[in-house]
Amino acid sequence: MASHYLELTDAQTIVTSGFALTQRAVHDCVEMNAIGAVYGGAGVGKTFAVEHASSTAGLKTHRLTFPKQPAITHLTKTMLRELTGIEHHAERFKLTTDLLAVLSEEPRLLVVDEAQQLNADAFDYLRFLHDSPSTRFALLFVGGHGCWRTLSRHRMLLSRIFRSVAVQSLSEDEVVELLPRFHPVHAGASIENLLWVNDEFAQGNFRCWSAFTQTVATLCASHRVATYTHELAQAALALLPSWQANVA
């Protein structure tokens, strides 16, 4: 199972529209051995949603992260190391042949994180591996907004994307509806406090909400209360860096 940001205890998995669409997209891609893309701003929950979906996909999943504009040899070696667990040393043609053989062995899901860092050659190489009739794998590109911009620039990939999900920040309505179910510390919080924290700090961003929840839950525990008041929320935000920066 996927783990929550900061290993937050007592947190529940919340089914947002982005989360639900990601589950569906990943399962469809796995079913069809197709290519998909999940993109959105930092901290909106796309990695968590993809991890959750891949953990229930029922096949081997490999998470791949490449440096910015990787050389094809580097890409090939990284993939072979991730897929086989050992380092491979050979010329690129042979490495690619080996990689094609490994990718033909069994169905897999390859998740490429930070996909916006890939260049045209890298995308074309992944397209080539996926197009090869012998290989059997679903390919998922995950990344920030730049990810989709990069993908859509390359027609050879765009025409092969079977599912794409843009994961958005939570709206105010979603914050009010979903946060009380996310963690017990929010269950008794007033709507005003939730919206105030969202407005001042979280902006519908799940990673920010996790950081706030972790902090405010610790404060609640030290004050032996189940939920937070406006003062406790203020105290929690004072401990969180970006809020202080905003106030300053």
Added chain:
Amino acid sequence: LPEPGLYIVRDPEDLPSRASFLRQLSDPVAGRVVCEIRPGARGKHWVAAAVLEGLGKDIELGTIGRSATRMLERAADWLIGYRVTDLFVSRCQIVTSREWQLLAELSAETNARLWLIVQQEHLRRRQRELTQSWPFTSRSWEAFEKEWSAVAASEPTDEAQPSPNEANFPAIPEDDFTTFLATSRRVIRAPALSRVEEAFNLGRGRIAEALAGGESWQSSLRRLVEEARARDEAITRIRGAQAGAFLEGRWLRLDLRLFGLRWETQVARELTPPLLAALAAFPSAQWSAVAAVSVLTGATPAEVAALPLDSVDDDVIELGGQRWSLPPAAAAFLQAQAATRAREGAELADPLFRSDDRSGGSRQTATPLAGRGAQRILRRIGNLIGLELVERKSEPAREDDETWARRRGLSLRFLEALDG
């Protein structure tokens, strides 16, 4: 003037369906080869590798050397061997005009039409210049697809692909002969069942003939097994023979473990579609041709090695005063080898095969292949494809029928003797 046969096909849409359309055109035995330039490819080596891959060759198998020039020559020989009429090269935008020129020269040398598929809108300046200096004709994808759609929809004629009828004998039940046929009828569906019944009845009939005073039962079973194309087919024939023997008051015992072991090491005696497919993957025409001739004719390695170039005539090979018809894929192996030898300047009376000593390519320096060399090639191919292509000393072809049966766990007793 003849049509130059050089085409540029523009496919800026680059849809997956178009990639699979192109793949459907691939059929080397029918004279069509589709290859794809790998991302990041540069230079002669990669172009040669792409063409060899398109021909279905695994360049990791055997020895074709590291020289890009030699690889490209091998690719040309194979194109000639398969009598390729159309060479399609996909993703040509990846390589430079220098590689396009190599492909154009390859097409001119092998007399194949060249189709360069470009999955982008614009060509680079040098590429544009090349298409003007060579007589290239431009085609849209739509026009290209229209021209080739009937071919893409047709069944591949590549006999190297095993046909379901020949290669896949149905999986048989594990029952012994008493319930074998009844269980088969329950679990195997028509038309596969008819193949099982046919094999079973053949075994029953043959053993009955043998026990009625014809040839020895061991010899009869040996023929039954050696003519079978799959292990399950051989076992089904033996199950039938067991039933036939039982009706004649005998118990034909089969040790499946011993039988299985021996089946795995049986020397191939027929150019079956799976074997042809395995041989077609070797990039060395000499290797594929030596193996094909050896299996087809049953000749010794020394006899194969001594074949002259003029023993090959289109789809026929002459060996020991006998003429053998070659299946198209095997004919391509020999034609490709003949093309290699012709490139080396060999004349008709020169040997078809030469030593792989890499001492040089000229007629004067080429050493003829010796019997031991041919044997070594057959052993190495056998090790790579998991089949025996040459007899081992410990298991001579002249193994008598009694020994053959004993080594495969087959024995025959009178049923009365069991009571005693």
